[in-house]
Amino acid sequence: MTAQTRAARLLRWYPRGWRDRYGAEFTELLIADLADRPRCWRRTADVAAAGLLARLSRAGLSGQLLSPVEQVTASLATLGCALAVFLTFGTMVWSQLVIGWQWGPPGNRATAVAVLVMSAAMAVFLALALLAAVPAGWCLARAVTRQPAGRLARPGALAALSAAVLVTGARHVQNGWPGTGGHAWPHQGLIPGGVAAFGWATTLSVSSYWAHPAALLAFPAAEIAWMTVSPAALAGLATGLNMTLRRLGLPAGVLRYQARLGTAAAAVMVVFLAAAACWVFAGAAGPRNLCRAGAIDVLALIMMMLALAAGWQALRRVWAAGPPRDPLAGPCPPAPRS
Amino acid sequence: MADRAGTPAGALGTLGRYAGPATLILSSLADGAKHGYALTKDIMSFAGVRLAPGTLYEALTRLEAQGLIEPLPSEDRRRPYQLTAAGAAALQAHLRAQRQVADVGLRRLAERWGTA
Numbered sequence: 001m002t003a004q005t006r007a008a009r010l011l012r013w014y015p016r017g018w019r020d021r022y023g024a025e026f027t028e029l030l031i032a033d034l035a036d037r038p039r040c041w042r043r044t045a046d047v048a049a050a051g052l053l054a055r056l057s058r059a060g061l062s063g064q065l066l067s068p069v070e071q072v073t074a075s076l077a078t079l080g081c082a083l084a085v086f087l088t089f090g091t092m093v094w095s096q097l098v099i100g101w102q103w104g105p106p107g108n109r110a111t112a113v114a115v116l117v118m119s120a121a122m123a124v125f126l127a128l129a130l131l132a133a134v135p136a137g138w139c140l141a142r143a144v145t146r147q148p149a150g151r152l153a154r155p156g157a158l159a160a161l162s163a164a165v166l167v168t169g170a171r172h173v174q175n176g177w178p179g180t181g182g183h184a185w186p187h188q189g190l191i192p193g194g195v196a197a198f199g200w201a202t203t204l205s206v207s208s209y210w211a212h213p214a215a216l217l218a219f220p221a222a223e224i225a226w227m228t229v230s231p232a233a234l235a236g237l238a239t240g241l242n243m244t245l246r247r248l249g250l251p252a253g254v255l256r257y258q259a260r261l262g263t264a265a266a267a268v269m270v271v272f273l274a275a276a277a278c279w280v281f282a283g284a285a286g287p288r289n290l291c292r293a294g295a296i297d298v299l300a301l302i303m304m305m306l307a308l309a310a311g312w313q314a315l316r317r318v319w320a321a322g323p324p325r326d327p328l329a330g331p332c333p334p335a336p337r338s
Numbered sequence: 339m340a341d342r343a344g345t346p347a348g349a350l351g352t353l354g355r356y357a358g359p360a361t362l363i364l365s366s367l368a369d370g371a372k373h374g375y376a377l378t379k380d381i382m383s384f385a386g387v388r389l390a391p392g393t394l395y396e397a398l399t400r401l402e403a404q405g406l407i408e409p410l411p412s413e414d415r416r417r418p419y420q421l422t423a424a425g426a427a428a429l430q431a432h433l434r435a436q437r438q439v440a441d442v443g444l445r446r447l448a449e450r451w452g453t454a
Contacts, residue, residue: 022395025417029374029391043390050392054399 003034010044013051015058060317061310071321072255075314077242079262082311084238086269087125089300089307092206093276094118095199100291101190107284111291114279119190121272125265132261135254136245143248151247159240165233170201173226205231208296259318266315269308277301359389359397361436364406364421364429371410371420374398401425 007030011023033043056062060074097106097115106112143152174197205227209216216224250258280293280301366372366380374394382388389397398419401407406425410418421429 018399022399024415025374025412026391026395028414028416029378029394032375033378033391043392046390046392048392050396053396 003031006034007031010047010051013048013054015051015055017058018054059314061313062317068321069252069255072259072318073246073250075317075321076255076258076262077246078314079266079311079318080242080245081238082307082314083265083269084234086272086304086307086311088203088234089206089303090118090272090276091122091199092203093279093297093300094122095196095203097279097291098190098196099193099200102193102196106291108282111279111283114275114283115190117275117278118272121268121275124268125272128261128265128268132258135257136248136250139248139250139254140244152244155240155243155247157240158236159244162233162236162240166202166230166237169226169230169233170198173204173223174198174201201226202230202234206296206300208294259315262311262315262318266308266311269304269311273301273304273308276304359393360401360406361429361432362387362389363394363397363401364425365433367407367419367421368426368429371418373412373416373418375416377419 004027007027010030011019011027014023014026030047033040037043053062058074059078060071060076061078094115097111098119100106101115106115140152174194204223207227209219209227219227276297279291280297283291283293362381362385363377365384366377372380374391378389378391378394398407402409402419404424405422406428407419408422410420412418
């Protein structure tokens with residue numbers, strides 16, 4: 001393998017934006033370093049670590065490489081992704097509980113309180129999403145009318161296509177199984193049955209059946225296909241919206257407004273997670289075993305905790321994006337890595 | 339004396355764990371513009387430290403973002419960097435603070451242990 005090829009491989013650790021700016025000169029340095037030290041695992045580890053840090057910085061999770069506006073935009077985008085992951089697992093947990101409530105009230109107080117709190121949190125999430133969508137939608141409409149859509153066309157099309165797939169597929173699946181709440185018992189439930197069923201159908205792929213292929217193969221082919229397609233649609237929707245907003249270049253005032261909404265969303269994530277944990281660790285299985293917490297629910301809790309941690313880190317970077325601070329606060333620099 | 343952001347020495351303080359490599363890079367650039375490999379060799383010669391490529395460019399990226407260094411146009415793929423006026427002021431303030439610490443440490447060593 002030539003030094004050029006090895007350098008090109010090492011360069012892949014870095015994000016595209018960084019490669020566009022520094023790629024050529026960094027490749028020259030790597031080729032020279034490879035000539036000096038043909039085999040050196042420390043170089044590989046160093047480049048990998050620096051590349052991953054550069055990716056975190058571009059995502060607004062670390063570093064001071066971006067301007068304050070870029071930093072806030074990147075961090076808010078990352079917060080949005082964390083929220084999308086959180087809501088995917090949260091909706092899976094919440095929808096099965098509210099569907100269960102339609103068949104019979106929860107078996108103990110902890111489960112009932114947890115479901116009530118999670119439902120309230122979902123309502124707040126929805127309100128925050130609407131509040132966030134209004135100014136962003138206004139900026140998007142202005143951008144599209146003032147100039148050719150150009151850079152916004154692809155991510156916009158991706159978001160629209162993914163949303164269409166998600167809504168169409170989920171509506172088809174939710175109506176195919178009466179146990180989802182698609183039945184005519186809305187008076188028995190905490191929330192309208194269609195809403196619960198839609199949440200259940202969009203997150204059908206978050207399932208422990210993946211670990212039991214024999215049982216999974218007994219599912220109708222259309223349902224298995226949906227379990228495969230829906231994660232891509234969810235990811236496409238989150239990615240499309242994320243890229244659209246980043247390319248839109250929201251004004252500073254709107255960014256500050258979105259940052260406040262993001263902070264509120266993070267607080268609601270904490271409340272939702274606490275309620276979900278309350279159900280997993282103190283809840284009862286309830287009538288017909290409909291509220292029994294399983295391994296997939298514990299996994300969902302872990303994923304929500306990770307998403308929350310990433311979201312909080314992104315929020316910290318949002319609020320730290322103002323005047324630079326002094327994390328070292330000392331006259332002696334640490335020893336350099338060699 | 340602790341440096342704070344907003345002072346020249348504080349500009350290096352905000353680089354966190356990259357303050358060490360940043361000091362070496364700025365010191366190397368103090369006598370003229372250099373590209374990445376030349377920086378590595380020069381730092382090796384005066385400090386005995388070989389900065390790995392990832393660490394070197396992480397620090398270069400941050401120094402450029404803070405306006406302490408700037409790239410120069412180049413005819414080949416190796417891009418040289420030079421110190422800016424802000425970078426020179428930050429390096430000077432940082433090294434003075436370092437020298438003060440070194441002076442105190444050496445004086446106390448001499449007083450207590452007789453070595454300096």
